[in-house]
Amino acid sequence: MTTEYKYGEIEDWADVDVKTGSDFMKLTEGDNVVRIITKPYQFQVAWLKDSGGVSRKVRSALSKDCPLVKRGEKLQKRWYVGVIERRSTACRILEVSSQIMAGIKNHADDSDWGDPRGYDVNIKRGAPGSQPLYSVLAKPKKPISDEDKAKVEAFLKATDFQKMVKPPAPEEVAERLAAIDGGQAPAHGSQARGGKPTADPNLFNFDQEQL
Secondary structure, rough: OOOOOOOOOOOOHHHHOOOOOOOOOOOOOOOEEEEEOOOOOOEEEEEOOOOOEEEEEOOOOOOOOHHHHHHHOEEEEEEEEEEEEEEOEEEEEEEHHHHHHHHHHHOOOOOOOHHHHEEEEEEEEEEOOOOOOEEEEEEEOOOOHHHHHHHHHHHHOOOOOOHHHHOHHHHHHHHHHHHHOOOOOOOOOOOOOOHHHOHHHHHHHOOOOOO
């Protein structure tokens, strides 16, 4: 998603934006009901241990020059999907693991359900350590409201999923690996295209979920 950074005087009070938070949805324990509003956008990551034994996620450059490939690290597929988060009623970006994607795809491949954009799904998260950690349950088919359609249109206009999943340059991956090997995270923005800060927390967060 393109983030616009503003500074200086704002001419009109109506233009003041006090909203905070992330456009990314975090799955919490229990029910997470969403309406999927995009096709999936795929990328690949590897999970590495830092000097303190903490798992760190690194996006692959997806080329023979990628330091992860050269090191023989195992790459895992991940996906971004746009969703309406029913809890907040807002449009969000959800990162999907292979376990969750398998559950969504099972419904998509079922002729009784089809395209998951036609119904809500409940991504249920179990307690820590439970297996499987996630399960996907389809809700009855129901068209989205006109209000939701307007939210989706604005969200998709402002969100460039294709840019978000563009592989980082090998040099950016190498910088990330050097920081992990040194026991620290790189400064925010070091893996962002053009050296600008990024709205994508997955370059820097250290969530240890690897499903």
